[in-house]
Amino acid sequence: MSLLRRTLSSLAVAALVIGTAVAQQTPPKPTPVPRPVMPEAPVPPPPDVDGKSWVLMDYATGQILASKEPDLRVEPASITKVMTDYVVSAEVANGKIHMVDPVTISENAWRGGGAATDGSTSFLKLNSQVPLKDLLFGMIIQSGNDAAIALAEHTAGSEPAFANLMNAYAKQLGMVNSNFQNASGYPIANHYTTARDIALLSRALIHDFPEDYAISAIKDFEWNGIKQHNRNLLLWRDQTVDGIKTGHTAAAGYCLAASAKQGDARMIAIVMGASSEKARADSALALMNYGFRFYETHKLYDANKPLATPRLWKGKDNQLPLGVSDNVLVTVKRGDYDKLKATMDVPVTLIAPFTKGQQVGTLRVTLDGQPVQNVPLVALADAPQGGFFARLWDSIMLWFHSDKKPDEAKK
Numbered sequence: 015m016s017l018l019r020r021t022l023s024s025l026a027v028a029a030l031v032i033g034t035a036v037a038q039q040t041p042p043k044p045t046p047v048p049r050p051v052m053p054e055a056p057v058p059p060p061p062d063v064d065g066k067s068w069v070l071m072d073y074a075t076g077q078i079l080a081s082k083e084p085d086l087r088v089e090p091a092s093i094t095k096v097m098t099d100y101v102v103s104a105e106v107a108n109g110k111i112h113m114v115d116p117v118t119i120s121e122n123a124w125r126g127g128g129a130a131t132d133g134s135t136s137f138l139k140l141n142s143q144v145p146l147k148d149l150l151f152g153m154i155i156q157s158g159n160d161a162a163i164a165l166a167e168h169t170a171g172s173e174p175a176f177a178n179l180m181n182a183y184a185k186q187l188g189m190v191n192s193n194f195q196n197a198s199g200y201p202i203a204n205h206y207t208t209a210r211d212i213a214l215l216s217r218a219l220i221h222d223f224p225e226d227y228a229i230s231a232i233k234d235f236e237w238n239g240i241k242q243h244n245r246n247l248l249l250w251r252d253q254t255v256d257g258i259k260t261g262h263t264a265a266a267g268y269c270l271a272a273s274a275k276q277g278d279a280r281m282i283a284i285v286m287g288a289s290s291e292k293a294r295a296d297s298a299l300a301l302m303n304y305g306f307r308f309y310e311t312h313k314l315y316d317a318n319k320p321l322a323t324p325r326l327w328k329g330k331d332n333q334l335p336l337g338v339s340d341n342v343l344v345t346v347k348r349g350d351y352d353k354l355k356a357t358m359d360v361p362v363t364l365i366a367p368f369t370k371g372q373q374v375g376t377l378r379v380t381l382d383g384q385p386v387q388n389v390p391l392v393a394l395a396d397a398p399q400g401g402f403f404a405r406l407w408d409s410i411m412l413w414f415h416s417d418k419k420p421d422e423a424k425k
Contacts, residue, residue: 066287
């Protein structure tokens with residue numbers, strides 16, 4: 015019995031050891047269950063919003079993502095003051111006027127935009143002197159017509175001269191369907207703009223003069239003992255909204271230039287001729303939310319990095335580095351990034367000299383055959399002519415090169 019017990023005990027210990035060894039082994043990894051392929055998420059059409067014309071623009075690229083009658087000429091009402099703001103800010107930046115300048119409130123500004131009128135006013139006192147910066151606050155936040163006229167007179171000497179300045183700046187910005195006759199937007203013949211042009215202007219204001227643009231996010235301003243609220247309702251409804259300007263007359267309807275920023279993305283919505291104050295705010299917000307939800311921006315190419323090095327003839331060097339002077343950004347519907355195609359249009363034969371920054375060709379980005387971005391391809395370095403013998407040799411070689419087809423020459 016003793017021998018039997020010892021044998022059974024030894025077997026039990028062995029079984030325990032074996033069991034432990036088995037337990038410590040790593041089991042094989044299970045075969046993963048294949049996941050079903052998800053269908054491509056559709057992108058709906060833009061919302062059908064209230065407005066005679068409207069535009070949704072991506073700020074980073076300037077691309078129009080959606081629009082209705084973007085080039086329809088309309089009365090801008092106080093949206094005009096975005097142009098006035100841009101001109102004044104530009105003239106300050108150029109050192110022609112200054113934020114601390116005392117501006118005299120003329121009888122024209124007082125009568126044409128003051129408390130006695132039925133329009134928006136900052137309640138400026140006749141013949142008083144107001145710092146230019148305070149007038150900007152009054153014009154942008156309170157939409158003061160008197161402030162706009164006073165700024166125009168101080169900047170250009172008279173409001174008609176300032177209107178000419180407005181049109182000159184508008185031309186520089188590519189606002190081809192705009193004409194301004196005054197600084198305030200008070201109804202007058204031949205004073206018009208478009209939703210597309212106001213989007214271009216809004217983008218330029220945000221980019222060129224961010225400190226002045228920031229004024230449009232301020233919710234109220236007090237002058238002459240009277241506190242007035244910003245008429246942009248979206249400043250209270252959505253914390254991502256930080257501008258830009260409202261406008262209204264009986265003829266123009268309710269207008270709004272709005273912008274919002276979420277993370278690195280910024281959208282600009284322009285609504286012209288809406289039916290009510292609420293409708294213009296709802297419409298602009300719906301457009302911007304649509305842009306944030308269904309579009310994304312990608313950087314395709316870095317600035318000043320070679321994208322191509324084609325053969326250079328008669329030059330000191332045999333190749334010419336080509337690239338873009340600014341980062342190339344594109345905004346596309348979510349899921350469309352892989353569908354983008356880029357091509358470079360460059361002359362078959364490049365003969366020195368070239369200077370750094372000189373346009374040599376064009377980078378074309380398309381989506382489903384439709385243009386998305388056309389960007390100049392520029393020389394990234396100076397390319398002077400080579401010596402006499404180098405030029406002579408290349409002249410001989412060009413006889414053979416010229417017989418090649420363009421496609422062969424690009425290889």
